[in-house]
């Protein structure tokens with residue numbers, strides 16, 4: 001992992017073009033914007049473990065793309081298509097070992113392994129398997145962006161219908177479930193440009209061509225205010241891409257935060273409350289940052305203030321993300337989620353989980369089977385999630401689970417890209433039934 005060159009990437013969490021990957025160092029936000037070069041899967045493993053990139057879907061995508069970069073830049077590979085498939089599978093297993101709780105990482109590895117083995121079965125050479133892998137990893141991002149947008153709109157309409165006072169909705173959220181990356185926009189633009197450049201080079205297009213495109217790619221990426229300017233000259237092909245993205249906060253997707261954004265866009269949100277989310281402070285550093293950047297009326301609270309806020313009648317609904325959802329709806333999410341769910345139930349406030357179906361793990365019948373990552377004591381003993389100065393007494397023992405499990409009985413609904421899963425008078429959700437019923441729906 002090395003420090004990137006900065007440039008015009010502003011607040012894109014993941015900057016990818018074929019053969020190169022940079023990750024915004026989220027440990028440094030909101031005070032510093034720094035991108036780290038990820039050259040290979042070793043760099044990505046460290047970046048995921050150390051929380052340079054975090055959030056369940058984002059780590060899955062960063063991991064997948066890091067391997068795409070590694071194989072794109074392989075000087076040579078001395079082996080058959082089968083060897084290529086073994087090589088890729090081992091790398092994926094290694095990446096999955098970086099953080100255990102978020103299922104998206106292992107889910108994407110399983111799906112990518114399927115692609116690899118299909119490719120290896122028909123490919124004559126290793127390179128075809130690598131190409132199939134790279135393309136599949138790139139498509140993963142696009143799917144993720146699309147599903148996030150759907151979560152936002154399903155969640156917003158469901159909550160507006162459910163809450164009677166649908167113009168003054170106040171939402172409490174936890175951790176950070178914000179936007180993760182417009183990477184493929186660059187890839188698609190490049191594909192189009194390579195083709196146009198080829199035509200231009202062979203005299204089929206007039207010169208120079210200046211194509212300012214405003215919001216053309218919004219339907220693909222969910223990006224707002226994207227401007228791309230391409231300039232070509234007759235005696236060579238010079239391409240200039242300018243993508244003015246509205247900082248981390250404005251791409252208009254994310255899971256729980258996507259629902260908040262959609263409610264705000266509909267004029268239904270009075271205020272969002274975000275918790276600090278100690279010890280890593282994803283709430284005060286990242287969610288607060290995104291909310292401020294988007295001018296969404298928002299208030300930061302200490303984690304320990306949540307019950308008092310609910311008791312004061314200031315929260316109409318709680319929405320959180322998920323790292324792994326068991327088949328019955330039990331949900332693992334950032335530590336402190338369970339506290340919020342218990343408090344919400346006590347105060348009669350609906351509690352929603354917003355997550356793509358890739359966060360569901362149907363192999364687990366309940367949340368008791370979810371492996372919870374325990375992180376370094378340093379995150380509690382020192383400020384800034386372990387990166388700052390020591391504040392706790394030396395010698396004290398520490399228990400630092402990164403996640404907790406909220407039982408399905410405390411959850412009012414699970415907002416997915418295919419709709420909202422609700423309970424039918426039982427304490428648990430029938431997620432497998434929902435998946436079957438909605439299979440094939442876009």
Ligand code: MRU
Nearest residue numbers: 054055056175177321322333334
């Ligand atoms: O430890 P983190 O920051 O990776 O934990 C993140 C969360 O718990 C999020 O709520 C969850 O991954 C959903 S992100 C869309």
